[in-house]
Amino acid sequence: MCGIAGWVSYGGEVKARRDVIAKMTETMALRGPDAKGIFIDRHVGLGHRRLAVIDLAGGVQPMQAEEEGRVVASLVYTGEAYNFVELRDTLKHLGHRFKTCSDTEVVLRGYLQWGDKIAERLNGMFAQSGTWRPRSCF
Numbered sequence: 001m002c003g004i005a006g007w008v009s010y011g012g013e014v015k016a017r018r019d020v021i022a023k024m025t026e027t028m029a030l031r032g033p034d035a036k037g038i039f040i041d042r043h044v045g046l047g048h049r050r051l052a053v054i055d056l057a058g059g060v061q062p063m064q065a066e067e068e069g070r071v072v073a074s075l076v077y078t079g080e081a082y083n084f085v086e087l088r089d090t091l092k093h094l095g096h097r098f099k100t101c102s103d104t105e106v107v108l109r110g111y112l113q114w115g116d117k118i119a120e121r122l123n124g125m126f127a128q129s130g131t132w133r134p135r136s137c138f
Contacts, residue, residue, distance in 0.1 A: 002028075002031060002032045002048060002049055002050050002051050002061075002077075002078035002079075003025070003028025003031035003032050003048070003049040003078065004028075004046075004047065004048055004049075004076040004077070004078050005021065005024040005025050005028070005046070005047035005048075005076075006044070006045065006046050006047070006076065007020070007021060007024070007044070007045040008043060008044045008045075009043055009044075010043050012043075013042060013043070014040060014041070014042065014043055014044055014045045015040050015041070015042055017045060018038070018040050018045070020045075021038055021040060021045035021046075021047050022038060022047070024047050025037075025038055025047030025048065025049060028047075028049040029049060031049050031051065032048070032049025032050040032051050033049075033051065034050045034051055034052040035048075035049075035050040035052065035060060035061075036048065036049050036050065037050070037060060037061050037062050038062070039062035039064065039074045039076075041071075041074075044074075046062045046074055046075075046076045047062075047076065048061040048062055048076040048078075053080060058099070058100030058101055058102045058105075059100060059102035059103070059104050059105075061075070061076050061077065061104060062074050062075060062076045063075050063077075063102075063104050063105060063108055065108050065109065065112055072112070073108060073111065073112055075104065075107065075108040075111065077104050077107050077108075079124055079125045080103060080124045080125055081103040081106060081107055081122050081123070081124040082123045082124040083121075083122065083123040083124065084103035084106040084107075084124075087106050087110055087121060087122075088106045088109075091106065091109050091110060091113060094113060096109045096112075096113065103124075107122070110122075
């Protein structure tokens with residue numbers, strides 16, 4: 001299973017702590033030997049170590065959802081959504097577009113559609129450290 005890490009601080013700049021997020025993520029190298037990734041924004045840092053299972057090329061994390069050229073959400077996720085194909089079909093009918101064949105993107109787009117209620121729709125095994133939206137979106 002993959003490894004996830006996160007840090008949110010509205011009282012300071014997390015961007016200045018990139019090295020700490022990188023070290024947090026690196027400690028999980030044995031949990032995710034296939035890839036690693038970090039997303040840093042002003043008040044949030046997300047780290048991910050990947051054990052690739054579904055969509056080896058497209059499931060890179062942290063994964064961002066963009067609208068009109070700006071990041072509206074970022075996700076680090078570990079697990080597997082067994083029903084991601086059905087959820088993808090539902091989300092496509094609701095107007096969502098997908099760039100990958102990854103269950104991660106389905107979870108991210110599902111969060112944008114249903115918020116926290118996406119967890120009630122998932123069939124599988126998963127953990128979620130962070131789904132982040134810029135503060136202006138709250």
